Amino acid sequence: MAPRKSERIMNLAICLLMARRYVSKAEIRSIIADYRDMNDATFERTFGRDKDELRRLGVPVLMGSNDEYFTEDVGYRIPRKDFELPPIEFDAAELAVLGLASQVWDEATQADQAKSALAKLRAAGVDPDPGRLASLAPRIGVKEAAFAPIWQAITARIPVSFAYRGKRREYQPWALTYRRGAWYTYGMDTSVGEPRIYRLIRIESEVVFAGEPDSFTPEPVDTRTLIAQLEPAGPDSQAVLAIRLGRAGTLARGGTPAQAAVPPGFAAYAVEYSSAGDFAAEVCSFGPDVIVLEPPELRAQVVSHLRRFAGGADDDK
Amino acid sequence: MTTSNQVSRLLALVPYLQRVGDADLTETANYFGVTKKQLVADLNVLWFCGLPGGLPDDLIEVDFDAVDEGVIRLGNADFLSRPMRFTPDEAMSLIVALESIGEVADPASSQAVYSALAKLGQAQGAFASAAVAAQAGSADLRERLLTAIEAKVVVRLRYAGAQESTPEVEPARIVTSDGYGYLQAWSRERNAWRVYRLDRILDVTATPEPAPERKPPEPFGPDWLERRAGVVEVEIEVAESAAWIAEYYPVREARKTPAGRAVRLLVADPAWFSALLLRLGDQVLAVDPDEALAPAKALAVEALAHYA
Numbered sequence: 313m314a315p316r317k318s319e320r321i322m323n324l325a326i327c328l329l330m331a332r333r334y335v336s337k338a339e340i341r342s343i344i345a346d347y348r349d350m351n352d353a354t355f356e357r358t359f360g361r362d363k364d365e366l367r368r369l370g371v372p373v374l375m376g377s378n379d380e381y382f383t384e385d386v387g388y389r390i391p392r393k394d395f396e397l398p399p400i401e402f403d404a405a406e407l408a409v410l411g412l413a414s415q416v417w418d419e420a421t422q423a424d425q426a427k428s429a430l431a432k433l434r435a436a437g438v439d440p441d442p443g444r445l446a447s448l449a450p451r452i453g454v455k456e457a458a459f460a461p462i463w464q465a466i467t468a469r470i471p472v473s474f475a476y477r478g479k480r481r482e483y484q485p486w487a488l489t490y491r492r493g494a495w496y497t498y499g500m501d502t503s504v505g506e507p508r509i510y511r512l513i514r515i516e517s518e519v520v521f522a523g524e525p526d527s528f529t530p531e532p533v534d535t536r537t538l539i540a541q542l543e544p545a546g547p548d549s550q551a552v553l554a555i556r557l558g559r560a561g562t563l564a565r566g567g568t569p570a571q572a573a574v575p576p577g578f579a580a581y582a583v584e585y586s587s588a589g590d591f592a593a594e595v596c597s598f599g600p601d602v603i604v605l606e607p608p609e610l611r612a613q614v615v616s617h618l619r620r621f622a623g624g625a626d627d628d629k
Numbered sequence: 630m631t632t633s634n635q636v637s638r639l640l641a642l643v644p645y646l647q648r649v650g651d652a653d654l655t656e657t658a659n660y661f662g663v664t665k666k667q668l669v670a671d672l673n674v675l676w677f678c679g680l681p682g683g684l685p686d687d688l689i690e691v692d693f694d695a696v697d698e699g700v701i702r703l704g705n706a707d708f709l710s711r712p713m714r715f716t717p718d719e720a721m722s723l724i725v726a727l728e729s730i731g732e733v734a735d736p737a738s739s740q741a742v743y744s745a746l747a748k749l750g751q752a753q754g755a756f757a758s759a760a761v762a763a764q765a766g767s768a769d770l771r772e773r774l775l776t777a778i779e780a781k782v783v784v785r786l787r788y789a790g791a792q793e794s795t796p797e798v799e800p801a802r803i804v805t806s807d808g809y810g811y812l813q814a815w816s817r818e819r820n821a822w823r824v825y826r827l828d829r830i831l832d833v834t835a836t837p838e839p840a841p842e843r844k845p846p847e848p849f850g851p852d853w854l855e856r857r858a859g860v861v862e863v864e865i866e867v868a869e870s871a872a873w874i875a876e877y878y879p880v881r882e883a884r885k886t887p888a889g890r891a892v893r894l895l896v897a898d899p900a901w902f903s904a905l906l907l908r909l910g911d912q913v914l915a916v917d918p919d920e921a922l923a924p925a926k927a928l929a930v931e932a933l934a935h936y937a
Contacts, residue, residue: 429720
């Protein structure tokens with residue numbers, strides 16, 4: 313009887329929201345028709361579940377006593393200021409981005425949650441409208457099995473345990489980031505006592521809940537800084553490359569024209585790169601369209617990379 | 630439809646309907662992400678909800694004659710005039726969605742994302758932590774593309790594909806997939822819808838020529854490659870050190886082998902596949918079909934000739 317249950321929980325919510333003081337269980341039972349018709353044991357069980365259900369929805373159901381001396385006389389209430397979304401107003405540009413927000417998630421659970429958040433905003437008098445942004449269609453998806461449990465662990469603050477790079481990690485996830493198609497989580501790795509960032513696709517085991525909800529308080533996370541940490545190391549070296557005209561545009565665009573002797577149909581560019589990354593492999597991906605002129609180490613790396621790859625061709629013959 | 634979803638929805642529906650007055654049934658169902666049938670079922674629940682006491686005057690009033698005509702009129706519910714705060718799940722889903730928009734929008738809209746997030750954070754108190762970064766080219770070029778889409782004009786791109794080109798296209802949408810931004814546009818040369826990676830668009834020049842009305846392109850999604858003509862499937866076995874390719878490219882299947890990983894990929898552009906093989910170098914252990922390896926090896930030999 314789902315409609316009947318919804319009706320009972322709604323009436324419970326309204327009753328506790330309207331109360332100016334804590335309402336005792338006996339009063340609640342006398343007020344709500346459904347509870348009146350139940351025997352004592354069923355009422356206790358049902359009321360307990362209904363109250364938990366409201367809390368799960370985020371409704372602040374407080375328990376307390378109206379009398380500071382006789383604290384055994386407990387009751388319940390929902391303080392309106394903690395329940396209601398405070399007044400909020402947006403300008404036209406903000407309404408446009410909010411107007412797109414319901415279409416972004418490919419994952420059904422999060423799509424429903426975003427939609428539900430927007431419905432609350434509409435109920436608060438906000439009218440999202442994509443306007444000229446209607447031609448934008450950003451989509452966000454999930455392919456990692458660890459995503460659903462990590463998400464739940466973040467929002468409910470549940471510690472988790474999983475295997476990563478061959479080690480068992482005890483972890484309190486604080487934040488999520490999505491960078492270029494990959495999900496990462498940031499939080500406290502209690503097995504090493506330090507904050508750590510983990511890439512969800514590299515989690516090697518099932519993610520197991522290892523505690524109760526609200527077991528920890530996340531530290532404030534500057535997610536922008538976090539994203540920046542995931543960017544490859546900045547350039548610390550410079551190469552001079554000969555790039556075939558009209559080719560390897562992404563490489564040429566990042567560089568500046570340089571003076572050097574190049575074969576016909578090529579132009580020289582100075583390009584910055586990070587020695588920590590695999591710039592030689594990137595250069596090799598352009599095949600005969602890019603030649604390394606400087607520095608000699610990079611030139612040697614590229615030649616060796618190409619020889620090891622092309623060498624296989626001779627072996628096959 | 631679970632009870633908790635319904636209660637959560639009802640708590641937003643009551644203030645929404647009071648604010649709107651005569652609400653359209655179809656539009657309301659759409660905003661709340663439910664069918665019209667479910668919405669009518671919701672109204673039937675509300676009809677029994679109200680102030681403690683349970684007398685007829687205490688209950689929420691729903692005009693069911695109006696509902697039959699597609700209009701929702703609700704009364705006697707002043708006690709629920711504002712929606713509830715966001716749950717942590719709603720907050721985080723909304724933040725990620727907004728951040729994704731900020732990553733592909735024009736500069737002013739990206740700014741609006743951050744100001745909207747700040748306002749939400751202020752209203753709600755502690756807001757969940759999440760951030761998004763996409764590879765979507767420069768904000769200035771996106772602004773120019775959006776303006777051209779709005780003005781419905783043809784643009785000329787300078788595009789760094791396998792070879793630099795200057796295609797004339799009719800821009801339609803800016804989309805993202807797997808964290809990369811793309812322009813979906815009608816290629817005048819190919820006479821077909823095509824996608825262009827935003828970070829490879831070097832320049833955008835709007836022409837005065839109006840773009841003709843066209844049936845909009847199919848939505849762009851993770852399976853777009855499969856729907857494209859001329860796509861071939863190849864299997865590539867790589868050393869464990871190159872297992873990352875299964876995380877970076879849309880793969881059909883990846884499995885462990887005694888020597889490393891075998892990954893099945895869809896290849897639309899042979900030049901792209903050769904570039905991947907050249908990048909991986911001797912981490913490539915085998916390619917099936919075998920002939921898919923030959924062009925890359927020929928390119929490696931040609932490249933080595935430069936260093937001879």
